[in-house]
Amino acid sequence: MNKKIAVGVLGCTGVVGQKLIALLDGHPSFVVTDLVASENSSGMTYGERACWREVTDLSPNIRDLVIKRSYDELEAKILFSGLDASVAGDVEVWYAKKGHAVVSNSRNHRLDADVPLIIPEINPEHFALIKLQQQKYNSPGFIVTNPNCSITIAALALFPIHQSFGIDKIIVTTMQAVSGAGYPGVPSLDIFDNVIPHIKDEEEKMHSELLKIFGVYRGGQIAPADCKVSAMCNRVPVRHGHTMAISFSTKKAATANAIISLFSGVKSPQSLQSLQQHGLHLPSSPQTILQYFADPFRPQPLLDRDAGNGMTVSIGNLRPCQVLDWKMTVVGHNLVRGAAGAAILNAEYLLANGLVY
Amino acid sequence: MNKKIAVGVLGCTGVVGQKLIALLDGHPSFVVTDLVASENSSGMTYGERACWREVTDLSPNIRDLVIKRSYDELEAKILFSGLDASVAGDVEVWYAKKGHAVVSNSRNHRLDADVPLIIPEINPEHFALIKLQQQKYNSPGFIVTNPNCSITIAALALFPIHQSFGIDKIIVTTMQAVSGAGYPGVPSLDIFDNVIPHIKDEEEKMHSELLKIFGVYRGGQIAPADCKVSAMCNRVPVRHGHTMAISFSTKKAATANAIISLFSGVKSPQSLQSLQQHGLHLPSSPQTILQYFADPFRPQPLLDRDAGNGMTVSIGNLRPCQVLDWKMTVVGHNLVRGAAGAAILNAEYLLANGLVY
């Protein structure tokens, strides 16, 4: 077996940082060697500091790692970033210039012209932007990002339809889990027995990020997709798992059967066009990337968020829309498929394609 | 002071029946004299049977009423019906033929050609259908209905816009409270930490009922409105209060200010066109029928469902929609404005206009 690649986690004490560590613990290709958090955590071991909230136990070798500070020199080749947006911008660039592959879940650089915004099953050709950064920084380092949790889940459900029929309009109402707001995040007094009908900047992110993800790479640039996305984002009293009610219209006429058969076919990453070209299987790819339910009461976040270890996106209730063409329900795990798992999948892709070594 | 009108409640033990009784207790125009429930409750006093779940106490004169059975002869002129749809159809007709004004929250007769489906602030002219029933039954009795809880709340928010600009397309995603499913209703195991993305027949009702409510009465018939309604209905872990994310487009161009000023103007029933013609003030009408929030985090069901004693509809976050023209959030109390309070308001209108006496 090959030697594992050393990786670090920036922002290791937050909700995404903890989920990254939980998923990296025992990973077949990566071993966690560096943990970075804010000033007031540094110098402590992760076990002393972390206030671990994952249900699985923390392994001893991670528990004993001493937490470093941002801008400390790090050994690890790949740095996963779950940093808060208030600091991620500069820290990620600093480490990229130092030669690290920064695989970030933070929003700061997602829309930078030379930073790939990747869902590997959809747009791996966007990784080509990495070279622009390497030239700019004169360094082997770079930043790659994964999208916002909500749009990642929506994009995976919509992409096969977009490939086959072309999607031109999307109206999506999200019902988002509290874990998406981090920790301490949403006070219980605010969300018990309640819906909060606004999440700062979320609707804008869903719009602009989808256009980039579905965009076309050509000559060092991403031409954004030509579709309209309107999002209405809500927080609901659910722990994990974002639920989305999506209406959409297609450029070419489709049938319900044709759409559903697209979902059913997505049993492996190879069956999505782009990964197919690369013939890859990545360790965090679930056996079933998309699953469709005939039962109109599914998918539900409680029952379906953990499908495929949290990496499967679940779809149901496809039916005609009286205003656009179709409507459906989509559920995915916001912390796994929508954040930590998304970043790890990106890193696995980099490794499998020799973009880090 | 005038003598109060005797009223009865059909289906008095259910969630809507209990809310009807809570709202009728101490009502300035009505006094509850008849309570009707299913076979296995009849013969008991309401206090023995009801398993009262309202927070306010039950008054002694209602507690001591002996529950009757469907098809028992009743004294009360007006019968409020919170009957289950499995029995409401026949029972309501039977009492209408017997000469009672049946004011029903049940769905069975809502779409009957000669049964008015009323929100008094919107379409009181539809009450004219009553005469058709009286002729058919050769009786002073009749059935009037109020719409489904979700569409009542949505319709109140949309109506002033419809009047001023004409609405032609609506996409609405509901996040509905568990009390909308009655009692025992939604098992806690199904809805804790979960969203259920389907409610049987709800989407169809929202479509067909809105077209009738916004329809035009002419010559003994309702011509349905010419607009398209697409609903995606979800159950969320909220006790009371339905939240709706609504996108819509208008026939005439509107501005955000113009729309918001419509909401702000709706301080009394008179300010909605139709009630204005009648110069009425009804006891259950709230001081503010519609309230608009500048804060994008409002309305919220927890904070706003009880506004106007549950009769005010709250609106917020009006903003341009990238696909249709506008989007906004609407919240209302499903059991009050969407059910029991809606029926009582209908009865108050009947009384104030001499349609019952």
Place this chain on the structure above:
Amino acid sequence: MNKKIAVGVLGCTGVVGQKLIALLDGHPSFVVTDLVASENSSGMTYGERACWREVTDLSPNIRDLVIKRSYDELEAKILFSGLDASVAGDVEVWYAKKGHAVVSNSRNHRLDADVPLIIPEINPEHFALIKLQQQKYNSPGFIVTNPNCSITIAALALFPIHQSFGIDKIIVTTMQAVSGAGYPGVPSLDIFDNVIPHIKDEEEKMHSELLKIFGVYRGGQIAPADCKVSAMCNRVPVRHGHTMAISFSTKKAATANAIISLFSGVKSPQSLQSLQQHGLHLPSSPQTILQYFADPFRPQPLLDRDAGNGMTVSIGNLRPCQVLDWKMTVVGHNLVRGAAGAAILNAEYLLANGLVY
């Protein structure tokens, strides 16, 4: 009608501060003239700052008050304190020395030998300690305190039994609402679908405060009661209302009927021995101080926390205990009877007895 007394609220933006203001708004004897909060709120109007989370609306005259800082000179005679324990200690003493009657819900001075810890229905004679403070400070000012929310509710239920039969042992398990932890307080990620079996210092407070409340005032001192209190404190996913499972033993033998008749008798403050001596009726006293349910499924926080506008304590399910003598369930509103309402009742008592004027 008499002129209202000017009052202020220290710590006006917190959960208890907001509840104090909600209860003082429209109070027959008090008018809010001073609002005090931490440095970063001062200078703003309360309406700008407060992030109001009470369901009732804020009245304009309070909305427009400009927030002051601790140690600013204040006009109001009575200062209600909902200050955080980290600052309450010094601030309250400073204002007492300045001549104010500080009516505090904070824990800092509750166990001070010369500070009364009062539930007016139980131990109003402890107010005599005020004179010791006035001598010490050489000022008309003083501090009076109300107990911790949990022990207030438990003490009210236990006191009539203690008077009649003498209680010597109490084991109480609390199931406490999240609003008891303030705002932002308990993160939703921590308490959804969970019980947290520890609340810092709460068990110690329940023990030591009950002994003082039930203690005997003599010669300028409180001799603590001779009973043993063991508390096990838990946080549960409930918004408002603390539920307590209490076992206790009595010095004199009692019967279930005798105990229940004690509860039923407590229809007014006069029926508790101590207030009886004073023949008082206070504005915030509920008509029924204690209510007992025959139904073993009651009391429940959802249904009973708001009884008597949150000032009634509800009791149920009295039954023999196999280890001590009796066990029962007690529910009360932690923010009203257990905090803000308790402080206001103390101030009303001071006013009615000429201790402030």
Place this chain on the structure above:
Amino acid sequence: MNKKIAVGVLGCTGVVGQKLIALLDGHPSFVVTDLVASENSSGMTYGERACWREVTDLSPNIRDLVIKRSYDELEAKILFSGLDASVAGDVEVWYAKKGHAVVSNSRNHRLDADVPLIIPEINPEHFALIKLQQQKYNSPGFIVTNPNCSITIAALALFPIHQSFGIDKIIVTTMQAVSGAGYPGVPSLDIFDNVIPHIKDEEEKMHSELLKIFGVYRGGQIAPADCKVSAMCNRVPVRHGHTMAISFSTKKAATANAIISLFSGVKSPQSLQSLQQHGLHLPSSPQTILQYFADPFRPQPLLDRDAGNGMTVSIGNLRPCQVLDWKMTVVGHNLVRGAAGAAILNAEYLLANGLVY
């Protein structure tokens, strides 16, 4: 590898029945061959009927089993019973007489003089009662039972203390999960934002069953233990996992360290006295039967219910009690350790000891 033993599940569609099937699917010693449910499910395959609510998928060989009726002849040697108490009594006896080993989670026969009530780590010697039944029925069949969910979890935590120091008094307040009430079970309207302070018959069961479990088998009889148990049972808004606040006193003086070291020692079934005598390791035994937390905020049902695949009991916060000697918090999974897993462990014990073959 040995041939697997055929087993059946009586009451296969309920919450306990579904959990039994989830745990038996892939079990190393058992294979499910018979499924039994009420009249209106029989004749359908389990996949058609079950309304599967477990998060793990149902395996095809179980999905395709056709459901039988009670009193149908069955092949399986061992029958697990999750039957409702309204029918379990007669059905279980009927199958025992027919020669089956009925391993029941139902309460009906738990206190029968000749029916063992077993927690294998505590009182496996009580299995000797089986012979009395076999003689009575003149059949190789018999009934064995596991205790109520709450007392199972409490008993496991208390037993090592009882062995070492003798427990004579226990006061336990339970905070029980909604899954303990089955499906549909607790309506969401009853338990959202609430505590229900009564569970029918639960307190009596905790008392009487503990005395039998801790009782001494001698000469074909169980002499009940000599200790007093007082329970106060509450339902809280938690999906799975019962939390218990327990006070107790011991006959011999103990220290906190001595008690905690008892818990820490329980790493395998062998370390509890009784299983030690038998030198057994059972497939469903967790690596750690009891785990103790130094952190006073643990155990919590959300974080600890799934420890040891739901078979570990978690303990924390041992501290002196001001009334009895000690108090502590105990958490366990009510459906696994407290029901389905308990029954399966009993069956594994029977198999390992040649009591079925």
